[in-house]
Amino acid sequence: METRCRRRTTTDRAVTRYMELCTRAALNSAERGRAFARQELIEAAVVGGLGLAVMGLSLGWAVRGARRISRRLELLRDSADLLTTRQLPDVMARLSAGEEVNAAAEAPPLADAEAEPDEIGQVGRSFNAARLAAVEAAVRQATLRRGLFAVLLSIARRNQTLVHRQLKLVDTLERRTDDPEALEQLFRIDHLTTRMRRHAENLIILSGAAPGRRWRxxxxxxxxxxxxxxxxxxxxxxxxxxxxxxxxxxxxxxxxxxxxxxxxxxxxxxxxxxxxxxxxxxxxxxxxxxxxxxxxxxxxxxxxxxxxxxxxxxxxxxxxxxxxxxxxxxxxxxxxxxxxxxxxxxxxxxxxxxxxxxxxxxxxxxxxxxxxxxxxxxxxxxxxxxxxx
Missing domain, CATH: 3.30.565.10 (Histidine kinase-like ATPase, C-terminal domain)
Structure with a gap:
């Protein structure tokens, strides 16, 4: 009986110690699990933060780049509108008024438009070349137009001089002729010559000069x-x-x-x-x-x-x-x-x-x-x- 009691006591101690060991092991495992979880959370938070930071920076750079591209495109658009609505009409008006126009001064290159070597910069360079070519074409056209008018004016002046001489001759013949039939023919020649004078004066007027006749x-x-x-x-x-x-x-x-x-x-x-x-x-x-x-x-x-x-x-x-x-x-x-x-x-x-x-x-x-x-x-x-x- 006494021996049995000692065995039970030993068994209880062993079970108790085993339970303590299991409990201690479980607590150690839980502590290590929590530490690992905290480490994982910290690492995940750091990685997530870095990802968000990179995403924010990328978004900022994208927005900045988009705004820069938009400003460059707006510059090209505004320059094209200015060329068609103001610059070319103003140049044409000044050329029509007889002013001398320097094409390079009227169409300076847009430095901002072609500052970058990208596609927009290439478009800007093409636009600068096209704008200069348009102004130069307007200047050449005006120069050619003035030259044409000068030729027409010279021809018209010569014709006008000949017509006036012819009118003077016809008038002299009218004064010296008494034959009704001859006078009728001379009057017809006078009328035709008068019309010729008006057509010659048309060329003079269209050339921008005065016809020449004047009263006192x-x-x-x-x-x-x-x-x-x-x-x-x-x-x-x-x-x-x-x-x-x-x-x-x-x-x-x-x-x-x-x-x-x-x-x-x-x-x-x-x-x-x-x-x-x-x-x-x-x-x-x-x-x-x-x-x-x-x-x-x-x-x-x-x-x-x-x-x-x-x-x-x-x-x-x-x-x-x-x-x-x-x-x-x-x-x-x-x-x-x-x-x-x-x-x-x-x-x-x-x-x-x-x-x-x-x-x-x-x-x-x-x-x-x-x-x-x-x-x-x-x-x-x-x-x-x-x-x-």
Whole structure:
């Protein structure tokens, strides 16, 4: 019995010690597990933080790069808009005014656009080259245009001189001839030569120069209109009413004659040959107005708008629009004296050309010269000839 009790006690101790060992082992394992878990968490946190930092830096660099690319592209876009909306039109306007333009100074390279060797930089270099080429092309075109106008002006001046000599010769023959048939032929030659003079003056006006005829004193508007009628082919179709005794300033007589003649020519050309072209005159808005009514088919809204644009921008002369040469001439003459020329539907179903001569074009008439109508002064190598019938 005593022996059995000792065995149980020994067994209990062994079990107790075993339980302690197991408990201690379990606690050690748990402690090591927690330490390992903490280490893993720390490492995961460090790696995750580094990843987030790298991602943030990458995103920042991407945003910065995108903004830089966007700024460079915006620079190219703004430069292209500036070229098309301001630089080229300004250069063309200055060239049309006769100014000298330095293409390299007007189109300096955009350093920011081609600073980098990437694709955008290549586009920037191409844009700089294209912009310079566009300005140089505009300068070359203007130079060629001025040269062409200079040639036309030279030819027109020579023709004008010959025409004036011919008119002077015809006038001399008319004065010396009494034969009615010969006089009739001479009058026809005189009329054709007068029309030739107007066409030569058209080239001079389109070249930017003055025709050459000049008066010393104001001329009655009735004589001015009569002279204009005599310069067109179908002068017999024009009905000229009695007019107020209004004078045209001496420095505007030649241009007003030419302007009215061009409008009368258009009215007769673009209306049936059996119809009449009527003039209406009167004082209006502090000036004197001439209305030329034809009985043609009229103009639609589109052609009428284009005609007004031509009259309002005569310096934008397009040689290919040969059907509007008369309107370009009218526009330049009108701009020279602030004359207002408008086109609208005629009460007769055709087109009415209204010419408003401002107060600056009008002048008081002097007492009538007993020696007859004034002869325009000779200018720029042009013979002095009467220009009024």
């Amino acid at each position: 004193r104001p001329v009655p508007v009735a004589d001015v209109v009569s002279s204009a009628v005599s310069e067109i082919e179908d002068y017999a179709r024009v009905e000229v009413p009695p007019m107020d005794r209004v004078g045209i300033a001496a420095d505007a007589v030649a241009d007003v004659v030419h302007l009215v003649a061009e409008l009368l020519e258009n009215a007769t050309v673009f209306s049936p040959p059996h119809t009449r072209v009527t003039l209406r005159t009167g004082r209006e808005r502090g000036g004197f107005v001439l209305r030329i009514d034809d009985r043609g088919p009229g103009l639609g809204s589109g052609p009428l708008h284009e005609a007004h644009r031509t009259l309002g921008h005569p310096d934008d002369f397009d040689p290919s629009r040969h059907d509007r040469l008369g309107l370009y001439v009218v526009g330049r003459l009108a701009a020279r004296h602030a004359i207002e020329v408008t086109l609208h539907e005629s009460p007769y179903g055709g087109t009415t050309a209204a010419v408003l001569l401002p107060g600056g074009v009008l002048a008081d008439l002097e007492a009538e010269d007993p020696e007859g109508p004034e002869v325009p002064e000779e200018t720029e190598g042009v013979s002095s000839l009467p220009c009024l019938p």
